Amino acid sequence: MRIHNGTRGYLVALPFHTKRLYLFLASILLLTWANLHGQEIKVEIPSDSVLAITLKEVIVISSFNRALEHKTQHKPLSTLDAYLESSSKLNMVKRGGYAWEPMMNDMSSERLSVTIDGMRIFGACTDKMDPITSYVDVSNLSDVHIASGQHGAEHGAVIGGAIDLKVEKSDFLPKEWNGSVETGGETNNNAQIVGAELNYSDERFYIDSDIIYRKADNYVAGGGEEVAFSQFEKYNFSANAGYKVNKGQKLTATFIFDEARDVGYPALPMDVSLARAFIGSIGWSQQKFLGDWTNWETKLYANTITHIMDDSQRPDVPIRMDMPGWSDTYGYYSQARLKLGQHRLLAKLDGFYNRSLAEMTMYPNNSDEREMFMLTWPDVRTLNSGLYAEDMINFANSSLRLSARLAVQGFNVADEFGLNSLRIFYPEMAQRQTRLLKSVSTQYQKEFEKIQLSTGISYGERAPSVSEGFGFYLFNSFDNHDYIGDPDLQNEKALEVNAKISVPLKKVKLGFEGNYFHTMDYIIGEIDPTLSVMTIGAEGVKVYRNLEYADLYNLTLDAEYEIIPALKATGLISYHRGTDQDGRNLPFISPLAYNVLVQYAKNGFSGSVTMRGAAEQVHFNPEFGEDQTAAYTVFSFSLGKRFSIGNDNLFAKAGVENVFDEFYSTYTDWNNIPRMGRNLFMTLSYAFN
Amino acid sequence: MKIIKSVFTILVFSLTFVACTDDGNDPIIAVEENPLADYNKLTSFSANDHTIEIYSEQNSYTIGYNELFFRIKDNVDEQYLKDVQVSLMPMMHMVSMQHSCPKSEISKTEDASVYKGFVVFQMPGNADEYWEVTLEYETGGQNYAATERISVVTPSDNKKRVNVFTGSDEKRYVLAMMPMSPEVKVNDFSAMLFKMENMMSFPVVEDYKVMIDPRMPGMGNHGSPNNEDLTFDSNNSMYNGKLSLTMTGYWKINLMVENEMGEVLKGEEVTEENESSSLFFEIEF
Ligand SMILES: [Cu+2]
Ligand SMILES: [Cu+2]
Numbered sequence: 001m002r003i004h005n006g007t008r009g010y011l012v013a014l015p016f017h018t019k020r021l022y023l024f025l026a027s028i029l030l031l032t033w034a035n036l037h038g039q040e041i042k043v044e045i046p047s048d049s050v051l052a053i054t055l056k057e058v059i060v061i062s063s064f065n066r067a068l069e070h071k072t073q074h075k076p077l078s079t080l081d082a083y084l085e086s087s088s089k090l091n092m093v094k095r096g097g098y099a100w101e102p103m104m105n106d107m108s109s110e111r112l113s114v115t116i117d118g119m120r121i122f123g124a125c126t127d128k129m130d131p132i133t134s135y136v137d138v139s140n141l142s143d144v145h146i147a148s149g150q151h152g153a154e155h156g157a158v159i160g161g162a163i164d165l166k167v168e169k170s171d172f173l174p175k176e177w178n179g180s181v182e183t184g185g186e187t188n189n190n191a192q193i194v195g196a197e198l199n200y201s202d203e204r205f206y207i208d209s210d211i212i213y214r215k216a217d218n219y220v221a222g223g224g225e226e227v228a229f230s231q232f233e234k235y236n237f238s239a240n241a242g243y244k245v246n247k248g249q250k251l252t253a254t255f256i257f258d259e260a261r262d263v264g265y266p267a268l269p270m271d272v273s274l275a276r277a278f279i280g281s282i283g284w285s286q287q288k289f290l291g292d293w294t295n296w297e298t299k300l301y302a303n304t305i306t307h308i309m310d311d312s313q314r315p316d317v318p319i320r321m322d323m324p325g326w327s328d329t330y331g332y333y334s335q336a337r338l339k340l341g342q343h344r345l346l347a348k349l350d351g352f353y354n355r356s357l358a359e360m361t362m363y364p365n366n367s368d369e370r371e372m373f374m375l376t377w378p379d380v381r382t383l384n385s386g387l388y389a390e391d392m393i394n395f396a397n398s399s400l401r402l403s404a405r406l407a408v409q410g411f412n413v414a415d416e417f418g419l420n421s422l423r424i425f426y427p428e429m430a431q432r433q434t435r436l437l438k439s440v441s442t443q444y445q446k447e448f449e450k451i452q453l454s455t456g457i458s459y460g461e462r463a464p465s466v467s468e469g470f471g472f473y474l475f476n477s478f479d480n481h482d483y484i485g486d487p488d489l490q491n492e493k494a495l496e497v498n499a500k501i502s503v504p505l506k507k508v509k510l511g512f513e514g515n516y517f518h519t520m521d522y523i524i525g526e527i528d529p530t531l532s533v534m535t536i537g538a539e540g541v542k543v544y545r546n547l548e549y550a551d552l553y554n555l556t557l558d559a560e561y562e563i564i565p566a567l568k569a570t571g572l573i574s575y576h577r578g579t580d581q582d583g584r585n586l587p588f589i590s591p592l593a594y595n596v597l598v599q600y601a602k603n604g605f606s607g608s609v610t611m612r613g614a615a616e617q618v619h620f621n622p623e624f625g626e627d628q629t630a631a632y633t634v635f636s637f638s639l640g641k642r643f644s645i646g647n648d649n650l651f652a653k654a655g656v657e658n659v660f661d662e663f664y665s666t667y668t669d670w671n672n673i674p675r676m677g678r679n680l681f682m683t684l685s686y687a688f689n
Numbered sequence: 690m691k692i693i694k695s696v697f698t699i700l701v702f703s704l705t706f707v708a709c710t711d712d713g714n715d716p717i718i719a720v721e722e723n724p725l726a727d728y729n730k731l732t733s734f735s736a737n738d739h740t741i742e743i744y745s746e747q748n749s750y751t752i753g754y755n756e757l758f759f760r761i762k763d764n765v766d767e768q769y770l771k772d773v774q775v776s777l778m779p780m781m782h783m784v785s786m787q788h789s790c791p792k793s794e795i796s797k798t799e800d801a802s803v804y805k806g807f808v809v810f811q812m813p814g815n816a817d818e819y820w821e822v823t824l825e826y827e828t829g830g831q832n833y834a835a836t837e838r839i840s841v842v843t844p845s846d847n848k849k850r851v852n853v854f855t856g857s858d859e860k861r862y863v864l865a866m867m868p869m870s871p872e873v874k875v876n877d878f879s880a881m882l883f884k885m886e887n888m889m890s891f892p893v894v895e896d897y898k899v900m901i902d903p904r905m906p907g908m909g910n911h912g913s914p915n916n917e918d919l920t921f922d923s924n925n926s927m928y929n930g931k932l933s934l935t936m937t938g939y940w941k942i943n944l945m946v947e948n949e950m951g952e953v954l955k956g957e958e959v960t961e962e963n964e965s966s967s968l969f970f971e972i973e974f
Contacts (some may be wrong), residue, residue: 319908364907364938371971372908372938374873420874424915424933427875473935533937536909 023581027604035351046057047322059144076653077184077193077683080138080165088556088572089146090163091590092301096265096672097189097219098232099275103668105148105554106578106589107160110465110523111492115155116165118253118299119281120352124307124327125272126376126467126474129265133165135258135277136306137236139195139212142168149496149515150441150458153405154348154388157437158228158463159494159519167242169256170201170208180687188657188679189219189230218264221674222663229264229271229313230673248287255280262313267670268477270311270323279303289336294346298334306490318536319365325358325377344392351385356610357415358468360473376474384409386437398446399454405439409463411487413470422487425543428486435460437491443498455499464489468523468544473534476525478670479587479625481542483525484532488548490521509560514553520579522550527623527634534670548581552589566602571595577619587624590667591617591631604642617667627672631665647689654682724800725758730785732822736835740766741824743839746868750820750841752805752810754865754881759795759804761826769802770828778823779808791863791883791891809865809881809891810841811853839915848971856946856954861885862894864946866970867927871934880919880970882946893926898951902943902959902966903932910964937974 043531080101092100093108099106109123109549114132123130132203145164147154151160185191197210204427208686215233220226240254256279263272281301331352338345358377364370386407393400412432413419423429443456467474471485498515525542533541558572573594578586592615600607613633620626638655661678669675728744735741744758759777761770774796781788795806814820823836844850850866867879880899881889899919904910913935919928934940943966945956956968 222795360936362908362936362938366907369907369939370937372905372936374936414914417873420872421935424873424875424913424935532912534908534912647812 009216029047032309042261055466057087057146057148057680058442059083059087059146060142074287076147076651076685077138077195078180078681080133080141083138084133084144084163087146087252088558088574088595089148089161091668092393093128093588093668093670094666094673095129095267096232096263096673097216097227097230097300097507097676098234098263100261101128101131102133103588104146104161104163105517106576106586107517108588109519111158111462111656112467113152113156113162113164114165117167117181117281118155118164118350119301119303120156120329120331121277121279121303121305122327122329122354122356124305124325124356124358125275125309126323126325126358126471127268127270127309127476128261128276129268129272129309130305130307133163134260134275135210135260135279136165136238136256137214137234138209139236140165140167140238140256142166149476149494149498149517150403150439150456150460151443152388153403153439153441153460154346156350157386157405157407157409157439157460158382159460159462159492159517166186167238167240167256168208169252170199170206170240170625172203172206172242172244172250172592173201174203175199175201175689178278178687178689180685182683182685183187184681184683186216186679186681188676189216191216191681193683204244205242207239209237209239211235211237219676222658222661222677224661224677225614225663225674227266227673229266232260232263232417234258234260234263244623250283250285252285253281253397254283258509264313267673269314269317269475270309270321272307272314273308273310273312276306277303292340293338295337298332300332302328304328320363321360323360323376325355325356327356329354342394344394346388346390346392348388348389349386351383353384354380354382355414356380356382358488375415375418375421376472378413378422378464378470379415380470381412381414382409382466385414385614397448398444401441401443401445403439404563405437406432407437407645408639409437410434411463411469413487418470418472422470422485425484425486430676433487435463435491437463441496450504452502453500456497458496458498460492460496461491463491464544471544473541475535475538476625479525479542479623480537480539481525481527481625482531482538484528484531484541484543486544487522491545492521492523492546494519507562511558512556513558514555516554517550517552519550520548520553520571521546523547524550524561524580524586524624548549548579550578550586552576552578552586567598569596571597579619584623585619585621585626587621587626588668589619591615591619604672605646606642607638608638608655609635609637614666622665627668629665629667629669629672632662632666634664635659635661637679649685649687651685651687652683654680656680695878711798716779724803725760728758730868731757732760732837732839734835734837735764737833739770739833739835740764741835741837743822750808750810750839751844751850752841753844754809754867756807756808756868757805757925758798759806759824760802761824761828770826771801772797773804773826773828775804775826777806777808778825779810780821780823781812781814782821783818783820788888789891791865791881791893809851809863809883811851811863812841813843814841832919846973848973850970852944852949852968852970854946854955854968856948857952858948858954860954862946862954863891864899864944864968866942869972870941871932871972871974873934873936875915875932876932877929878919879927879929881927895923896921896926896949897954898947899928899930900945900947900956901930901932902945903934903940903972904943904959904965905936905938906941906964907939907945910957912958934972939973940971941965942972944970 084090091103094100122134128539143166148161152158155162182195184193193214195212199208215236218226218230236258239258242252259276283299285297305327307325311317333350335348356377357379360376362372388405390403439460441458445454469485474483495518500513502511526545531541554576556574563567574588578589595612598609616631617629636657640653643650657679665672665674725744729748732743740762742760744899791809793806795804820841821838825834852864863883865881882894884894913933915933917931919930922929946954956966
């Protein structure tokens, strides 16, 4: 059925042009020169890596004072995916122009926790077309917190880390009415973006609302080739409110509605006619709690996702099919803090209940035959209850952070039809199962002179995902195999070691970071030659299996150079490696990657030049559908200017991405779909107070 | 108090989880006046001052396996005859010859006035050729025979449930699929195999093997895992095995019949080049 549609094999090796490097250097000089003729006023330069030394990273989406949205990103009003991609810790798997899937430490969805303000949400697509990050927009968010490895355990049982998307709130700031309107456009895919927000906030009450609409046509790859089925259209509305019941007691509520229609997935054989989410929560927080415990915060939440996949727009398919999916999650968390001498404790109780159901109906070419139906996710009910505790102990020049999570996770295959389907493979399979998930983590941080050192060791476990445990003939167009889940999989267990050192010299700051994951019972699909494919054109069937172990390494070297206060250059180079117990290369491991960013900001004027690239992929594995990805380098630049109009502000920004119209694709591009070619963008934001 | 609230929340969640229970069993149908009220009356005819009624779960005699129920009513006292010895002989009158078909003994059921057995019709009747059933029974020390013409048709869904073939041993066989309600699961799957000794005698063949390979021709001819070939079970004289159906829709169950020596009498393996065996059953659901 979902035959891969020949989007493979786009790769063309392009030589690196040193000329472009000169241009890049020249633009830095230009910015420097511009500065010499300006005034020396200290301006805060927004940066990705704002926290001095933790394994966390914060991507700022809206500015702190909210006057102008999204100005910290080189391209304001870009999709959330583009923001996330700018993070040094994240890579984005692309299946098209929309709904990219974040990867951290070379691990994706099932090994990460992605939350919205701590709320667990699970995508409704069996083919990972709808990562959680696709159900919010930049207009909803203030920042994104990225925690690597077991530092993400606060949000759930994870291996790779956690991404928490923080909803933007006025939070009782006495600003009264304020708002903004924004619009943007892009030339490559004719993208149009319109957004507005209106907020009211005083010391007792606030209500924030925002709305955003995006529409994009097919994008054009470097060299001018149009990438068919890469269009999308999306609208998002959110509102959140808070009410101070008493001093120190707050009642809050959040609601997000997000809907995307007519989303093309050029790398996949199917598109999405509808992806819709309703996300809501009610929270209560109060300063005082039991005894010396403070900052008590409780939230109840619910969300429901509908994902309708179809191939009605595709001209030739071997067989027509519909694949709708649904995911509903209900959950809560309650947490409190305690300060006790040098100790700062956090205790959190949380739980969620998720229902995942997906089906597939195929319409035979012979219309006399009945349609074919199967449940690809057999109405799996997941119940997770967890307890998390964290202690941060501060010493004179050092600190120690200890954390632990204990969770019980139960699965119930609620649909009889689905259970019987799975019992074709696993006749003895139980309808219910329960798993215990444990995590412990220690992190030690020390400061010598100005050198900061941090090192940690952790252990974490995760249960199989719904697809890994209960998936029924899920077609993966990347390796062209049908996948079958295995309900008897062992939990995946990772031992993690990390270290980071940061050396601030006079004008240069150097950082080196490394982590190593020794993952036992690593879950991955392995070919079962005895099984026959279901999907027309698929090469074979894979069943999820536990590898004996897998080893993943990530090494990053970053440098920051403050040329002058208004001009800053940052650079980063990273190395990644992933192998299993037999030394076999694991899929989706980044080749050597680098990026350099030069930013200038002064007097409301800002400019940036970015160079991003990767070396030729050396370690790849055709067994998992990979081929060698060629080296590439792309350049972008942007210019912005802020104007004051009375009390209000106007911010204009324009730029060019992929300046040299390079035709390229990266190791995360599903079936080698090429990335966007040269793209001019322009945004205008007007904020009123 | 706040902790109690949290504990309560957990409880609520746990209860929600536990509260999803399995479905109950089907209700038992109470048998009233006519013990065959839930079946279809296919034939009713009078002979010898008796009315013979033939019932089936199906609404017509179709080619393949037919389970039939019989009642004999005395037209004088309007009572159904109980505990009589009944036998059945189906016969097809063709243009140039006549022949019977595989059939069972007629046995008594829990209800003394109802008798049952099965017939495997190999072919449908047509304008010039037709089937007749003859019921022989004995009551009050006297033997009776009653014959009636019936109409045997191809099943309305046109799916193949019976095969008549000449094996590589030059013998004629009839292979019939047992009725089933297919579901997406590992289904119990049975068939009966008869050898045609002559026009009138079709004994059950024992200890052969029927190999099955279910495929979906509408979807690249994919198969399914964990099927079990059919082997002979002397308890019910059937060939029993397991049939996995991974989705609803049209399935072709390719067959190969092997004798006790392991020699293939009929049927071919399905391969890339050979899409189908010459011997097959069909299921659509
Ligand atoms: Cu999908
Ligand atoms: Cu099929």
